[in-house]
Amino acid sequence: xxxxxxxxxxxxxxxxxxxxxxxxxxxxxxxxxxxxxxxxxxxxxxxxxxxxxxxxxxxxxxxxxxxxxxxxxxxxxxxxxxxxxxxxxxxxxxxxxxxxxxxxxxxxxxxxxxxxxxxxxxxxxxxxxxxxxxxxxxxxxxxxxxxxxxxxxxxxxxxxxxxxxxxxxxxxxxxxxx
Numbered sequence: 001x002x003x004x005x006x007x008x009x010x011x012x013x014x015x016x017x018x019x020x021x022x023x024x025x026x027x028x029x030x031x032x033x034x035x036x037x038x039x040x041x042x043x044x045x046x047x048x049x050x051x052x053x054x055x056x057x058x059x060x061x062x063x064x065x066x067x068x069x070x071x072x073x074x075x076x077x078x079x080x081x082x083x084x085x086x087x088x089x090x091x092x093x094x095x096x097x098x099x100x101x102x103x104x105x106x107x108x109x110x111x112x113x114x115x116x117x118x119x120x121x122x123x124x125x126x127x128x129x130x131x132x133x134x135x136x137x138x139x140x141x142x143x144x145x146x147x148x149x150x151x152x153x154x155x156x157x158x159x160x161x162x163x164x165x166x167x168x169x170x171x172x173x174x175x176x177x178x
Contacts (some may be wrong), residue, residue: 003051006090012063017069021057023146027038027100029053031137035177042129052134059083059099060143068143075118077103101126102135105159105166106158125169135176152172152178 011018032053036044059082062072074082080103087096106125107117126132139155142148150158152174159166 001090003055003090003092003095006055006058006086006092010058010086015069017061020068020143020146021060022054024141024143025054025057027141027146027149028056028134030116031140032133035133039177042106044130044133048094049130049133052095052130053137055083055092055095056080056086056098056102056134056138057083057143058086077117078119079103080124081119097127097133098131100124101131104137104162105139105169106135107162108165109164111165132173133177136170136177139170 007018011021029050032049033046036042036046036049057079059079060068060070060076061083063070063074063076063079064072065076070076070079083099084096087093087099101124103124107119108125109121109123110162111117112119112121112124126135129139139159140150142150142158156167156170157176159170
């Protein structure tokens, strides 16, 4: 199976949620590929980077976020690990890791306990360079203002509610990659 067939499997054609997912994901992919082009020394797997960017939010349909047409049952913060479960079941473990590790600037076990987050207690921080680049690129685009790219400061502010650790990671990534 082609990884993009998964979008067709879970998101019907002519569906507003699919449009939101695809437009957002293309913006993330463009930003991730721009970062890769600016850093050839990283030797990022650009094909994987594109696929992972397009699929990083595949689990949003399982969450409850009516403002972006998500009518599932789970809290929105669960979309990463729920998407990872889908991707693993479809036979794409590397893509699954990107799904699971992209929320916020990654979620540590300590964050899960401290904030009493409704996600499995495990390390959900990006590990590979591709995971980091998708996570970073994603911080610049929301699903409610699809055409607008956030500034570094706006992206940074959006992370503050998740704690200082994620903001520090984001600042480090910006210094390295932007």
